[in-house]
Amino acid sequence: MGATVSCCMSPGGSPKLARRAVELDDYPITTTGDDVSEDTGTYLQHISDREVPDELAQESNPSDNARASTIFLNKSQTDVREKRRSNYLSNHHTSPGLSKKYSSCSTIFLDDSTVSLPNLKSTVKCVTLAIYYHIKNRDSNRSLDIFDEKIHPLTREKVPEDYYSVDPEHKLIYRFVRTLFSSAQLTAECAIVTLVYLERLLTYAEMDICPCNWKRIVLGAILLASKVWDDQAVWNVDYCQILKDITVEDMNEMERHFLELLQFNINVPASVYAKYYFDLRSLADDNNLNFPLEPLDNQRATKLEAISRLCEDRYKDLGKVTIRRSLSADNLVGVRTTHAVLS
Numbered sequence: 001m002g003a004t005v006s007c008c009m010s011p012g013g014s015p016k017l018a019r020r021a022v023e024l025d026d027y028p029i030t031t032t033g034d035d036v037s038e039d040t041g042t043y044l045q046h047i048s049d050r051e052v053p054d055e056l057a058q059e060s061n062p063s064d065n066a067r068a069s070t071i072f073l074n075k076s077q078t079d080v081r082e083k084r085r086s087n088y089l090s091n092h093h094t095s096p097g098l099s100k101k102y103s104s105c106s107t108i109f110l111d112d113s114t115v116s117l118p119n120l121k122s123t124v125k126c127v128t129l130a131i132y133y134h135i136k137n138r139d140s141n142r143s144l145d146i147f148d149e150k151i152h153p154l155t156r157e158k159v160p161e162d163y164y165s166v167d168p169e170h171k172l173i174y175r176f177v178r179t180l181f182s183s184a185q186l187t188a189e190c191a192i193v194t195l196v197y198l199e200r201l202l203t204y205a206e207m208d209i210c211p212c213n214w215k216r217i218v219l220g221a222i223l224l225a226s227k228v229w230d231d232q233a234v235w236n237v238d239y240c241q242i243l244k245d246i247t248v249e250d251m252n253e254m255e256r257h258f259l260e261l262l263q264f265n266i267n268v269p270a271s272v273y274a275k276y277y278f279d280l281r282s283l284a285d286d287n288n289l290n291f292p293l294e295p296l297d298n299q300r301a302t303k304l305e306a307i308s309r310l311c312e313d314r315y316k317d318l319g320k321v322t323i324r325r326s327l328s329a330d331n332l333v334g335v336r337t338t339h340a341v342l343s
Contacts, residue, residue, distance in 0.1 A: 063200035066271035072130035075137040118188040126280040128174040147213035193225040205261040220258040
């Protein structure tokens with residue numbers, strides 16, 4: 001699914017930056033006194049008793065289990081309920097305007113963003129909004145020194161004294177991530193995988209993303225996601241060209257710690273990826289971050305018709321194969337019946 005994860009220390013940059021810039025627990029088996037019998041000896045636990053209950057499996061890390069709810073969507077619900085209440089009250093005093101495009105008899109609007117090809121700008125906005133809710137609605141301030149920006153600063157500017165207590169705004173997070181994605185020419189899929197790695201890190205390492213560490217955690221997640229997902233990965237030295245004041249040695253150390261905290265689990269199943277994509281769309285709807293709608297023109301209509309015919313032909317071919325297999329099975333049964341009667 002991309003390049004091999006490694007700490008790149010090449011003095012030169014990767015060929016990717018030369019292109020044109022784009023728009024963007026285990027359950028321990030314990031033995032007690034009740035498990036030992038005088039007649040039968042030590043009691044061996046059955047394998048069914050060692051299995052993880054379904055309830056616990058569903059509550060496991062959402063970055064590993066597609067049935068578990070994403071953390072960022074849960075953290076955003078409090079603010080979403082408040083927004084809905086305020087919008088309800090305001091709409092009763094003022095007439096709401098049509099801020100969203102709707103299809104009509106003359107014009108059809110389509111959303112070009114799909115799970116296999118998401119819209120870059122909208123996806124980055126949703127991912128940074130998810131990070132914003134992670135910081136704002138965090139439970140505590142558990143962190144590690146490797147991600148502390150005061151210990152490992154990203155710039156030469158002095159970190160403010162109140163840096164630990166001031167939560168960053170969504171615009172600040174979006175500007176930071178957008179700069180990295182635009183300069184490194186990363187894709188929208190990489191943004192979704194970045195969020196998966198971020199939530200996996202917070203769950204595995206039992207830490208929180210807070211004002212003092214969010215930049216380095218996000219940077220580490222982007223660095224890892226770009227190497228795993230993108231076929232033409234950006235090297236560590238290239239990020240040092242984007243962030244002028246950070247060294248390659250610091251990037252390598254942060255990447256190594258990130259991988260160790262993830263227990264080198266960099267696999268993202270398709271079901272988990274799809275869950276994060278649709279939860280990000282739900283987050284966008286809750287916060288009025290609509291994905292762009294484009295009017296259906298002749299060229300796009302022709303393209304959609306061609307795709308539809310291609311899918312229809314494939315389904316017909318699959319149907320023929322199924323019918324052919326069914327007929328051959330019926331003939332086989334008929335031959336066996338005739339043979340039995342004659343004998």
